[in-house]
Amino acid sequence: xxxxxxxxxxxxxxxxxxxxxxxxxxxxxxxxxxxxxxxxxxxxxxxxxxxxxxxxxxxxxxxxxxxxxxxxxxxxxxxxxxxxxxxxxxxxxxxxxxxxxxxxxxxxxxxxxxxxxxxxxxxxxxxxxxxxxxxxxxxxxxxxxxxxxxxx
Amino acid sequence: xxxxxxxxxxxxxxxxxxxxxxxxxxxxxxxxxxxxxxxxxxxxxxxxxxxxxxxxxxxxxxxxxxxxxxxxxxxxxxxxxxxxxxxxxxxxxxxxxxxxxxxxxxxxxxxxxxxxxxxxxxxxxxxxxxxxxxxxxxxxxxxxxxxxxxxxxxxxxxxxxxxxxxxxxxxxxxxxxxxxxxxxxxxxxxxxxxxxxxxxxxxxxxxxxxxxxxxxxxxxxxxxxxxxxxxxxxxxxxxxxxx
Numbered sequence: 463x464x465x466x467x468x469x470x471x472x473x474x475x476x477x478x479x480x481x482x483x484x485x486x487x488x489x490x491x492x493x494x495x496x497x498x499x500x501x502x503x504x505x506x507x508x509x510x511x512x513x514x515x516x517x518x519x520x521x522x523x524x525x526x527x528x529x530x531x532x533x534x535x536x537x538x539x540x541x542x543x544x545x546x547x548x549x550x551x552x553x554x555x556x557x558x559x560x561x562x563x564x565x566x567x568x569x570x571x572x573x574x575x576x577x578x579x580x581x582x583x584x585x586x587x588x589x590x591x592x593x594x595x596x597x598x599x600x601x602x603x604x605x606x607x608x609x610x611x612x613x614x
Numbered sequence: 615x616x617x618x619x620x621x622x623x624x625x626x627x628x629x630x631x632x633x634x635x636x637x638x639x640x641x642x643x644x645x646x647x648x649x650x651x652x653x654x655x656x657x658x659x660x661x662x663x664x665x666x667x668x669x670x671x672x673x674x675x676x677x678x679x680x681x682x683x684x685x686x687x688x689x690x691x692x693x694x695x696x697x698x699x700x701x702x703x704x705x706x707x708x709x710x711x712x713x714x715x716x717x718x719x720x721x722x723x724x725x726x727x728x729x730x731x732x733x734x735x736x737x738x739x740x741x742x743x744x745x746x747x748x749x750x751x752x753x754x755x756x757x758x759x760x761x762x763x764x765x766x767x768x769x770x771x772x773x774x775x776x777x778x779x780x781x782x783x784x785x786x787x788x789x790x791x792x793x794x795x796x797x798x799x800x801x802x803x804x805x806x807x808x809x810x811x812x813x814x815x816x817x818x819x820x821x822x823x824x825x826x827x828x829x830x831x832x833x834x835x836x837x838x839x840x841x842x843x844x845x846x847x848x849x850x851x852x853x854x855x856x857x
Contacts, residue, residue, distance in 0.1 A: 504745040
């Protein structure tokens with residue numbers, strides 16, 4: 463028996479070495495593979511939450527309509543019913559979060575209206591367009607049109 | 615006393631009255647979102663696009679896209695006569711300032727909004743050597759910027775040119791389909807800002823989503839179908855000249 467142990471000593475060393483290598487590999491793997499890697503696929507699962515929790519800038523028209531229900535009502539009856547508030551007013555999540563600290567700025571109709579409605583042969587023909595120079599020279603669009611319900 | 619609703623709400627704690635999704639969005643709440651219930655794409659009606667550039671500006675504002683780089687952009691196509699093999703395509707600054715109006719006659723011209731196609735079999739995901747870009751369980755192709763090594767393989771792999779290397783982060787960057795918005799019950803910034811409804815976020819797993827009727831009732835195609843990417847951005851009335 464004693465002889466056998468003595469003769470298998472090299473095997474014990476080999477097994478010990480193997481155990482050290484395997485444990486070393488597992489420790490190394492644990493250290494370098496990030497948490498959640500492989501939970502859904504070959505990527506870091508917490509990255510989904512990292513991206514999903516970024517802050518928003520556009521509040522969405524539902525948030526606007528909660529307070530500005532008068533304008534929302536005007537809008538539903540007009541030709542701009544499908545245009546959401548922030549399409550013209552710009553991103554206003556900060557305003558929706560704290561209306562007093564972050565005031566919304568009134569858009570400039572001279573720059574805003576023509577962005578969509580200036581005549582351009584590239585635009586679909588069904589879209590209402592005017593040559594602003596001929597349509598009402600020197601006059602602001604809002605003199606005649608209510609931007610929330612623009613038909614006269 | 616003549617109080618309008620806005621003045622009333624200003625003093626009364628607006629979050630009590632805000633609807634569910636609006637409240638969740640403003641609070642940054644993604645708790646009610648179940649990834650297994652969604653499969654995201656987009657429906658684009660080319661015949662409604664007026665090239666105003668609202669989507670490009672909204673995307674830049676929402677996502678902090680650096681100047682000169684684009685997660686979405688608008689292309690203007692011009693086809694002379696029967697030469698549809700050689701359309702003239704331009705996109706000045708990605709269309710972020712719109713397009714200068716012109717009055718051409720006798721040519722066919724139209725706008726095509728573009729963005730990441732959120733392919734099911736994405737070449738970009740397949741080429742990423744470190745697992746930094748991936749298909750999310752709800753069908754959105756995303757980049758893990760903490761893990762990206764900036765090797766640019768995905769930028770070369772994308773057949774649609776939808777990716778760029780972020781100039782300061784030095785990681786690959788692209789459209790996330792506003793993943794931080796859709797997980798809060800909102801639509802994407804580009805869809806929110808589009809004045810004509812030319813682009814609509816589509817949840818292909820939601821049987822009530824209008825995208826199903828859109829796909830059923832219209833002539834719809836995806837870009838570069840021969841690349842077998844199974845793109846999920848569906849274009850209605852897209853001219854064959856569009857690449």
